[in-house]
Amino acid sequence: MARMINLTISILFTLSALAYSEVNCNKTQADGKVVCYFAAWANYRKPPYNYDIDSISGDLCTHVIYSFIGINEKTSELESIDPEYDYVRKGYEKFVSLREKWPQLKVLIAVGGWAEGGAKYSNMVSDEGRRQKFVTSVVSFLQKYKFDGFDLDWEYPGATDRQGKYADKENFLKLVKELRTEFDKHNYILSAAVPVAKFRLQEGYEVYDLARLLDQIHVMTYDLRGNWAGFADVHSPLYPRSFDEYAYEKLNVRDGLQLWVSMGTPKHKLIVGVPFYGRSYTLGSKDNNGLKAPIKKWIGGGQAGPYTGESGILAYYEICTQVKSNNWTRKWDDVGKVPYAYYQDQWVGYEDEESMQIKMKFIKDEGYGGAMTWSLDLDDVNGVCGKKDGLLQVINENIKGYKVNVPDPSEMTTTAKPSPTWWTQGSTVASTRQSTTSSSSSSSSTTKAPSVQGGSTSKPTSEEDSVSKDIDCSNASVQFVPHPTDCSKYYWCVHGKPMVLNCPPGTLWNPNGNRCDWDYNVKSANCNNI
Structure with missing residues (x-):
């Protein structure tokens, strides 16, 4: 019985070693x-x-x-x-x-x-x-x-x-x-x-x-x-x-x-x-x-x-x-x-x-x-x-x-290949290397907007906004359009069609910089005007 147990253990050990070798042979x-x-x-x-x-x-x-x-x-x-x-x-x-x-x-x-x-x-x-x-x-x-x-x-x-x-x-x-x-x-x-x-x-x-x-x-x-x-x-x-x-x-x-x-x-x-x-x-x-x-x-x-x-x-x-x-x-x-x-x-x-x-x-x-x-x-x-x-x-x-x-x-x-996805709101921010990768020996300004840039925020709303039909995206040079009634939203013109998006919590659309900005940087009375 003892010999049988030892033989079984030996076989199992050998099989395990072979399996490990097979798994790792391609690595x-x-x-x-x-x-x-x-x-x-x-x-x-x-x-x-x-x-x-x-x-x-x-x-x-x-x-x-x-x-x-x-x-x-x-x-x-x-x-x-x-x-x-x-x-x-x-x-x-x-x-x-x-x-x-x-x-x-x-x-x-x-x-x-x-x-x-x-x-x-x-x-x-x-x-x-x-x-x-x-x-x-x-x-x-x-x-x-x-x-x-x-x-x-x-x-x-x-x-x-x-x-x-x-x-x-x-x-x-x-x-x-x-x-x-x-x-x-x-x-x-x-x-x-x-x-x-x-x-x-x-x-x-x-x-x-x-x-x-x-x-x-x-x-x-x-x-x-x-x-x-x-x-x-x-x-x-x-x-x-x-x-x-x-x-x-x-x-x-x-x-x-x-x-x-x-x-x-x-x-x-x-x-x-x-x-x-x-x-x-x-x-x-x-x-x-x-x-x-x-x-x-x-x-x-x-x-x-x-x-x-x-x-x-x-x-x-x-x-x-x-x-x-x-x-x-x-x-x-x-x-x-x-x-x-x-x-x-x-x-x-x-x-x-x-x-x-x-x-x-x-x-x-x-x-x-x-x-x-x-x-x-x-x-x-x-x-x-x-x-x-x-x-x-x-x-x-x-x-x-x-x-x-x-x-x-x-x-x-x-x-x-992972399925395409739109990103959740809580993880968007501008990240730069402005000062450290400048290609000039002279100093350059290091101040950058802290905010989420246009076209980069949350998933588009599943239903078209009721005013989307009035948004003009026919001009190819126009990329973003302020929402006419809601400062927390904006339109992204994609292939001539308006796509309504929401700014992350705590931010509002800033038409002066085409970005979602901290609310204290945006005058709400002007957030719908370019």
């Missing part, structure tokens, strides 16, 4: 990625924080991305944004030559950025001939300068507040398909920097299809709060807090990534963005300095840093030096898992080595593809607060040796 593993954006304009900063290509610690990154190149408005071909740096000072050649020192390093270039706007990109993708010129110029550029790949950083397709159009969503997918076809001939990497706000995805991203075309997806899980919100808060909270509501309820790192996953994106392709800078504010009162403290929104953010020189933005090295010297008081968001600090009426939410460690553990525990940084020049690049490149060091120490599970390609192609 492979890939190395975790550390994707590092290089902001070319950082070389213009005053010493000792003028950051150039030779400042890059290529051994701490797996991919480095040159930011940015633009496109020509007339020809739709690639065009240098800073010819002096790119050509005269040979920025492209020097960047690619990083591979000579670090042969395993992948070097890419990004097109777009916040300062480029959206009109040129919307016009380019709308025409097959223009798209072809763009694709041809991209391939020629990559071949000439020997880059390994190309990063799409159009902010954002379909965004009406960024000169986008309704058709951008479909046309952007066409562009990515056409790039994929050509890139496969040369084994180029194709990636994109993407947002996490639901309304941005609804407006411009065919997530399921893009996830199968792009090699990696750089998720901008930062700038989730800012001066536009009207209160002080950290801008990259890992988890939702009890006071997050309405537009901010799901706007955090965990839920933003889960949104992409729920729409069919394989986790291994999602590279989680972490900021090397803080979003700053001027408090309404220096005595009220906690999370969600009132701010003087009209000022446009906190005081400019001595080196970055932009209101509302501070580099990590501008923050850590003040905290280390005890000039600023550091506090901790226990739920969001990020620090903030204040001094008199100045307040900043940021990342430090402690929060970065927590985020890296989250990435590995959840099985995401790695980490992405914006941007290298904003780290503790001179080691004044600790290790040189302290934040990047934490990322590298955690991701180095990390293996990501990659599903079999057949699983990705046979996975059912």
Whole structure:
């Protein structure tokens, strides 16, 4: 009997091992990625924080991305944004030559950025001939300068507040398909920097299809709060807090990534963005300095840093030096898992080595593809607060040796595409990278509307509004029309037909900006008039 039991156990063990082997035989593993954006304009900063290509610690990154190149408005071909740096000072050649020192390093270039706007990109993708010129110029550029790949950083397709159009969503997918076809001939990497706000995805991203075309997806899980919100808060909270509501309820790192996953994106392709800078504010009162403290929104953010020189933005090295010297008081968001600090009426939410460690553990525990940084020049690049490149060091120490599970390609192609859906009201908000991705060395305004932009709110009402028949959408240039009687509603003109939508709770339609805005920013007597 004992022999029979042992034999049975042995057979069961063998069968279990075979079954496990069969289940996992189609699964492979890939190395975790550390994707590092290089902001070319950082070389213009005053010493000792003028950051150039030779400042890059290529051994701490797996991919480095040159930011940015633009496109020509007339020809739709690639065009240098800073010819002096790119050509005269040979920025492209020097960047690619990083591979000579670090042969395993992948070097890419990004097109777009916040300062480029959206009109040129919307016009380019709308025409097959223009798209072809763009694709041809991209391939020629990559071949000439020997880059390994190309990063799409159009902010954002379909965004009406960024000169986008309704058709951008479909046309952007066409562009990515056409790039994929050509890139496969040369084994180029194709990636994109993407947002996490639901309304941005609804407006411009065919997530399921893009996830199968792009090699990696750089998720901008930062700038989730800012001066536009009207209160002080950290801008990259890992988890939702009890006071997050309405537009901010799901706007955090965990839920933003889960949104992409729920729409069919394989986790291994999602590279989680972490900021090397803080979003700053001027408090309404220096005595009220906690999370969600009132701010003087009209000022446009906190005081400019001595080196970055932009209101509302501070580099990590501008923050850590003040905290280390005890000039600023550091506090901790226990739920969001990020620090903030204040001094008199100045307040900043940021990342430090402690929060970065927590985020890296989250990435590995959840099985995401790695980490992405914006941007290298904003780290503790001179080691004044600790290790040189302290934040990047934490990322590298955690991701180095990390293996990501990659599903079999057949699983990705046979996975059912999620049904189209309109987003619920409680999760729409404008999220930007305006200051941190500016392609100019000069300062730019950082104040942005805090609100939900037109065409991006809730599900259309199931029944046509009784006054819809009187709304004129025949003019193709007209995208939004105020509701004549209800300030909480507006019309979105889609293919010449009016679609009535509701603004999220607590907001009203603002015809001056074509968006749903906080009620205190809208004069109800004028909300129905342009």
